[in-house]
Each structure stands twice: as structure tokens, then as C-alpha cells.
Amino acid sequence: MPQILAITGGVGGAKLALGLAHLLGPEELTFAVNAGDDFNHLGLEISPDLDTLTYTLADLANPETGWGRSDESWQFMAALGEMGGETWFQLGDRDLALHVRRTELLRQGSSRTEAAATIGQALGVAYPLLPMSDDPVRTTVHTNQGALAFQHYFVRERCQPEVISFEFQGLAAARANPAILSCLDRVDGIVICPSNPYVSVDPMLHLPGMREALIAASAPVVAVSPIVGGAAIKGPTAKMMRELAIPNTASAVAAHYGDLLDGFILDEQDQELEGALGVPAVVTQTVMITLQDRVDLARNVLAFIETLT
């Protein structure tokens, strides 16, 4: 029985996460989830990446938006707007229940890890869902329009301001989730899902001791490129790379992860980059439109890990 740890952010990563979950049971697959874009909004503790993953695995995700719940209604948001409240971060009536529940659990003394487990179990998700840390980390995006809290940059300003740099408040003092660190001893492979390297994966890698622990693990670390043919399938990754003066290529992503990687998975469109990566690579279809695409990519990732073991 192989043991896999999947490191993931939100939408892009959750697609591969779902594919992996179709192939592996809860005893075989653990998720380490970005919490760098968590924030408190309207008094609610919101964990966008964890929420997207939870809904995806619970088969409750909204396929049209890529975030939030399916079968959603918006009465709360409409009433809040009428009352002068902030409406730039869309919270559906059903989605709201998750944030209220988490906020309550944390206030009652649950850790973020415990709250994630309680909510996941209530929604029928048996996989361990491990936030990267139980300590709060906040991302600030320094832009040409000043410093913006991550969700203000990402949602309210729709990623329009030009990125200068990212700052992860609280990261230096945050403790990597011990449940993630302890599973490194037993896993047979570590997958970095096709999430944004700079804002969805870096917060986890920059946790004190995390990168070193991943390198020290005997299991191979493979990443799936979130950049295909110079573009991001989802989200602002390619735009950010241009603004940061990084070539918006899959090989730049591989270089960014550097010596952490034992293997890299490229899309067919980027086949010509294969030889220049400096790590073993697999070229396959990485664009996930259908559920079958997700499962096929997951199968290729697992097969690749087996060749590296």
C-alpha cells in the first residue's frame, strides 16, 4: 500500500487532489494544504484553499466557479450588501456555514488541524486534511499600488495590481504542522500539486524546517507544473512570474523548487523543455478538464513516483 503526501493550494491543486483520491484510499493519501491565504473576513475564519479542497473531495464543489459550493444561494450576501456590509468576497449561504463552524470550533479551542478534521468528517471526507500550520500566517502582496492583504489583491482587485514581492507574516514564528512532518517518515512519495508556486506552495516550503524535512525524506518529491505553454491554466501564476521578471515557463517553476525536486511533470505542450530541467521528467497531458483527466494525471504521477523510488 503506497503512502502519498500531496501538497496543495486551492483550485489547480485540488483538481489533481481529486484525481489522486480516486486512486488512493484515506489510509494511503494525506493532504498538506496551504494556509498562507487564510484570512479573517466579517469576523469569520476563512481558509480558501482548505475549503476548496474539502468541497472538492466531498463532491460539493461548484464546478462553474472553481470555488465555493455547488447548489448555492446568495441571500445572505444580498442582505449584507443592503445593510452596507462588504460584498467583494462572495460567501454563499451554504458556504457560510463552513466558515461559521470553523470560527466557532477555533474559538472553542480546536486547533486548525482539528477543525479541518471535524468539518471534513462532517462532510464525509475521510482523507487527512492537514493545514500547513496551526499558527496563523498571512500573505501580503506588495504591488505597484501599495501593500494589499492577499485576498484584497486576489479577489477584490482581481490580481490587477503588478506584483513586486510577497511577504508572509507570521511565517518565521509558525510551527510546521507536526502531523505533516511526522508522515514524512512513512510516505513513499510526495506530490506538489499544480498550484501557484509563489503564493500557494512557498508559504508551506518556507515554514521553519519544512523544506529541509522534505529534502531529508527518503520519498521522492515530484511537482506537476502549473504552467503550460507559458500560461497558467488557472489563476495569476504566469502574470505574477512576468511581473517578478521570472520567465513564465515550466522550467522556471522547476528551477524555483530547485534541489527539493526528484522529478517534474511537464505538459505535452512543453515537451521541448524536458532535457533542460536537471531532474527526471515525465511529459504527459496535465491540463485537467474532465474528471478522467484528473484521474489519468494522478495515475501518471503515481507511476512516475514508482520509477523514482
Add this chain to the structure above:
Amino acid sequence: MPQILAITGGVGGAKLALGLAHLLGPEELTFAVNAGDDFNHLGLEISPDLDTLTYTLADLANPETGWGRSDESWQFMAALGEMGGETWFQLGDRDLALHVRRTELLRQGSSRTEAAATIGQALGVAYPLLPMSDDPVRTTVHTNQGALAFQHYFVRERCQPEVISFEFQGLAAARANPAILSCLDRVDGIVICPSNPYVSVDPMLHLPGMREALIAASAPVVAVSPIVGGAAIKGPTAKMMRELAIPNTASAVAAHYGDLLDGFILDEQDQELEGALGVPAVVTQTVMITLQDRVDLARNVLAFIETLT
């Protein structure tokens, strides 16, 4: 232009409040609202009486339930229940916006009075809505089944346990809303609406200095009996009185308010009690079914006050 201060709790009091608002403009009518049954639930600051009054005056009240909003949906509550959250206190999707907004305003530093004004104005309510205090007061109901937080007694246990006594935590240290005290100098009449004397009016009267200030005011104080023919029109008042070994009569209510009263308004069904009250009384129809009933009673209350001035 007469100036009226109306002291009110939730459902029963809000009916007369609406009648008064049909006769008097925002410059003529101020509401002092019970906050003794406020509580924090699911991390939200909930003020049931203030909320009912606000919705009533905004023409958003749910006529079927007597609480909450009209045109309501329940997706949040359903999702919260699926997630293992507490569902005994029903919060509609639109109603929820008010509680989230208040909680946010308080967290941002607004007083309860300021938050009530902000929300009232946003919903088109021009009347001053003054919570009895900016300090938190909590009601505990001591019952034959132990001590219960007020909403646990009132909503979760549906007033089934037998009442032994009430305890108002925080009341001795709470400061009466200065905006209520300062309006006592200029008002021409003070109306105690037909709310529960023990849990909806007493918290306000027991605020340090409040009862004395109401007695010292030159304006007459009149109360409308919430008990008609030995029964409460709405809510557990009569049941509570029996359990507290108080005769469940309108005259017992008048006696409870005692020397605070300059006049009392009795229902026609209780006409025989008129002579034994010890204060001037008016006998009229006090049961408010229609909007016209509310306006008619309000007109009788105002006419009564004029005779006492």
C-alpha cells in the same frame, strides 16, 4: 410636537412600537430597547429584541413567526446542520447578514448604540433605536432543570422548564444608555410597551439609576398590560407569573411596576380590575391583530398620556 419614549422588548412590544411609529415621526419618538436577552451564538452578536423591532419598523418582519425576516431562506441553517453545528436557534440567510454586520461593527469599535443606528439607517429606520446599555447584560433563568442561559430557556427549551428566578449578569456594572437618560428631560410621555415585565422590561428598569431617572422625569409613565384575561397574548409571561407565584393578572403587572407608573392601560376583558389598580387607567382593546389595531392602541396611549400631563 409631543416627544415620546417607548420602552420595549421584542414581539409584543414591537407591535405597539409599530403603531406609535405610524402616528409619530422620528423627531417625536425614541425607542429604548431591552438587551437583557442579547447573546453570542456561533460567534455572532445577537440582539433578539432590537432585531425584531428593527425589522418591524423596516417593514421586513416575518408576520408568520413574529421574529426574523420576511422572504427568508434557510440554506445556511441546513448546511450548518449537515456540518454538525447547532441549529436550535434558527438564523435565516438574510437575517444572518444583520448579525454578521453587528458583530463586525462591534469588533471594529462601534458601541451597541452606534451599531444599532448604522444598521437601522441602512434598513431605512429613521427612529432612534437605543439599546438599554452599551455594556453586555446576560439573563440566566434559574429553573427546576437548573440554570439556563435565557435563549436556551426561551428557544431551545421552549420555556418548558419551571422558572424559579431570573438573574441578570452584568447588570449591576452596566451603565444605562446615556442617550436614554438624556432624552428623559425632553419627553412628554414614557410608554412601557406590552412586553414581558420580568425579562423584557425589568433588565432596563434595574439598570443603575434608570428606575429613579424614569420616576424623576416630569413626563408621565404609562404601561400597557401584556396580560389580558389572565393570559399572555404572546410568549410565556402568564406561565412565568404562575411559576413565580404571582397572580397572572393585569393588576399584578401594574403592582410590579409600582410607583413607577402614572397610568395603566387595561384590556376590555379586564375592565373589572380598573378600580383596584391605584393609578389612573384606561380600558381599551389592547389585543393587536391587525395593523389598524396597533395604530388604534397607540392613539389611545397617546391620548391617555395627554390627559396625564
